[in-house]
Amino acid sequence: MGAAPQVEISQVPVHVAIVMDGNGRWAEERKRPRLFGHKAGVASVRAVVEAAREIGVRHLTLYAFSTENWKRPKIEVKGLMALLKSYLQSEVETMLKNDIRLCCLGQQERLPTEVRETLTAVINATAGCSAMTLNLALSYGGRNEIMQAVRALAEKCVAGELSVSDLDEALLSDHLYTRGQPDPDLFIRTSGEHRLSNFLLWQSSYAELYFTDLKWPDFGRDQFLEAVADYGRRQRRFGKTGAQLRK
Ligand code: IPE
Numbered sequence: 252m253g254a255a256p257q258v259e260i261s262q263v264p265v266h267v268a269i270v271m272d273g274n275g276r277w278a279e280e281r282k283r284p285r286l287f288g289h290k291a292g293v294a295s296v297r298a299v300v301e302a303a304r305e306i307g308v309r310h311l312t313l314y315a316f317s318t319e320n321w322k323r324p325k326i327e328v329k330g331l332m333a334l335l336k337s338y339l340q341s342e343v344e345t346m347l348k349n350d351i352r353l354c355c356l357g358q359q360e361r362l363p364t365e366v367r368e369t370l371t372a373v374i375n376a377t378a379g380c381s382a383m384t385l386n387l388a389l390s391y392g393g394r395n396e397i398m399q400a401v402r403a404l405a406e407k408c409v410a411g412e413l414s415v416s417d418l419d420e421a422l423l424s425d426h427l428y429t430r431g432q433p434d435p436d437l438f439i440r441t442s443g444e445h446r447l448s449n450f451l452l453w454q455s456s457y458a459e460l461y462f463t464d465l466k467w468p469d470f471g472r473d474q475f476l477e478a479v480a481d482y483g484r485r486q487r488r489f490g491k492t493g494a495q496l497r498k
């Protein structure tokens with residue numbers, strides 16, 4: 252574990268979700284191939300996972316590969332998949348040591364066989380860990396996730412297991428990849444882009460958004476702690492008035 256946080260954190264978010272963006276531009280700025288940026292980004296993943304665990308974040312969700320990212324050049328997709336496999340293999344010991352459970356959000360069936368096998372092995376190995384859940388969003392798309400939940404619910408209605416009047420927000424949440432986990436409190440995106448890019452569309456309806464111009468390989472422990480400190484300075488009103496909350 253690292254040194255004590257340098258910033259004052261008044262409130263630790265239970266669930267932090269991060270769009271790890273900017274690896275490609277970070278590499279291009281250095282006249283290096285995009286994969287060089289993705290490799291550098293792995294160090295940021297390690298630093299942020301460690302810092303999150305240390306301050307008591309219970310759920311950390313990292314957007315690593317979107318349903319749209321399949322449209323990238325084959326060579327980049329291949330490089331990302333190889334990197335993912337080596338990350339999983341190298342991190343399993345640390346996850347076990349730090350009591351971190353790995354989960355995957357997304358279309359696991361679309362991942363290359365050897366990535367899927369490694370992923371399943373790490374998910375199974377860490378299934379009993381409980382201090383923090385690390386969700387890797389892989390071949391993940393928010394609309395796709397909602398669609399497959401709607402389809403599953405419709406099938407249950409047709410089969411007579413549910414009636415239409417049973418359908419509510421909690422039931423839909425229960426059919427998402429994040430079933431059983433709380434919604435994100437803090438949603439971070441790096442690299443200066445101010446968009447959701449199909450990430451956790453349903454779950455982020457009340458997340459606090461935090462944007463930074465830093466590209467993902469330049470985002471580490473201190474920057475993560477600063478984002479959490481910023482979150483702690485905000486007032487979440489959930490539709491109520493400030494006066495109601497002061498009561
Ligand atoms: C984020 O960095 C990582 C993935 C999407 C896999 P990018 O690869 O999107 O980097 P930029 O946005 O092109 O700089």
Ligand code: IPE
Pocket residue numbers: 270271272273314315316317319320444446448
């Ligand atoms: C979102 O970043 C996906 C991940 C970080 C894995 P992108 O770089 O793919 O998103 P766009 O293309 O800028 O919307």
Ligand code: MG
Pocket residue numbers: 272273274
């Ligand atoms: Mg990008």
